[in-house]
Amino acid sequence: MTVANSTFLDHLAAQRAQFRYKLPSRPEAGRFIDQLMRLLFPVTQDCQSASQHIDETYQRLTQQFVHLLQPLTDTLPNTPEVVTQHFFDQLPTIYDNLLLDARAIVDNDPAAIGIEEVVAVYPGFYTIAVYRIAHELLKLNVPLLPRMLTEYAHGLTGIDIHPGAQIGRSFFIDHGTGVVIGETTIIGDNVKLYQGVTLGATHVAKSMAQKKRHPTIENNVVIYANATILGGRTVVGHDSVIGGNVWLTHSVEPYSMVYNQHQTEVRLKSLEDAEPINFVI
Known part of the structure; x- marks a missing residue:
């Protein structure tokens, strides 16, 4: 290793020591949100399999979320286990609100066949769902992770909703x-x-x-x-x-x-001396 490389690595180590937060894994955050969505809306996966193992899936997701919060332990308002419990206690309310969002899409989009289609494939619904989950975490004073979740959805859908x-x-x-x-x-x-x-x-x-x-x-x-x-x-x-x-x-x-008020001018192909007809739309 050259002296320049060694100096650069020392600089990175010193900078790393000054970071305010240790970050959760971004890939793990993405996997968690997608698995949580599949728990809430099994239409996005094998419904029969999901219904057979719902208790097991729920327990696994709570453990996964505790692990996701571990790097933020020093900046959380409570232990990762307590924050996880508070978050999962709010899932019924989040779920009810998401059903209202899905119904709003079905009722207002002539192309929507039904709630199952909206939940399974509509990018608007997916991003709203991730936002509502992230917003709840923000209310629980969880740092960074809410924004990681909404940016994950942003990357998939092109829709950018700040969790705040x-x-x-x-x-x-x-x-x-x-x-x-x-x-x-x-x-x-x-x-x-x-x-x-x-x-x-x-x-x-x-x-x-x-x-x-x-x-x-x-x-x-x-x-x-x-x-x-x-x-x-x-x-x-x-x-x-x-x-x-x-x-x-x-x-x-x-x-x-x-x-906006737009003005459209229609030109006549004949009668060169005719006045153009103006339409204000």
């Missing part, structure tokens, strides 16, 4: 690719998002880290593809519709309809 966002019941993401939901976003019940929607911040300065940076979306709002809504003070009132490609940085009242 607050999302209500019956949430529907259609198609989903490119959706971004920031950390301090608040979303009410029965909200529908389409692909490319961004709920973000107007400023990204580090000094804003502890402030409300992302918008509030009230109940029964529909936001169509590629709309961008920015700012912690921006509130989209309930029962509003935000059209595609809208750029919104101010609040709108309930029952509002916000859309």
Whole structure:
């Protein structure tokens, strides 16, 4: 080994000693979330096999989760075993909320055949499910792991939901690719998002880290593809519709309809001196 290599390795060792956290394994985190999904929704695997071994699977997952938390022991609010118990105690509530999310997709997407299809293959549902699990862990003051889980789902689906966002019941993401939901976003019940929607911040300065940076979306709002809504003070009132490609940085009242106005010019192939006909859509 050369002197330069030895010096570099010493530098890495010193840097490693300064890390605040020891991280759980990212592959193990991904395996855990997928196995937990298969426990909750056996339609994603061999249903008969899952039903025969459900108690065994549950126990194995609790042990797996304790192991996943072990590297974070020094930064957890309690022992990994206690945190695991608290988390699994919340599974019935998480499960009920996910059924509402799946039903919202079935009720609002004409292409959806039924809940089984939504649970098995819809990327929007999968990402919402991982978000709800990660959000519960964040509420239990588990560091890092919630973000690891949502980034795992982000890599698979192209949908980026920060685990700190607050999302209500019956949430529907259609198609989903490119959706971004920031950390301090608040979303009410029965909200529908389409692909490319961004709920973000107007400023990204580090000094804003502890402030409300992302918008509030009230109940029964529909936001169509590629709309961008920015700012912690921006509130989209309930029962509003935000059209595609809208750029919104101010609040709108309930029952509002916000859309882009496009002008289309139709050119006549004959009668060169005829005036063009303009349509405002």
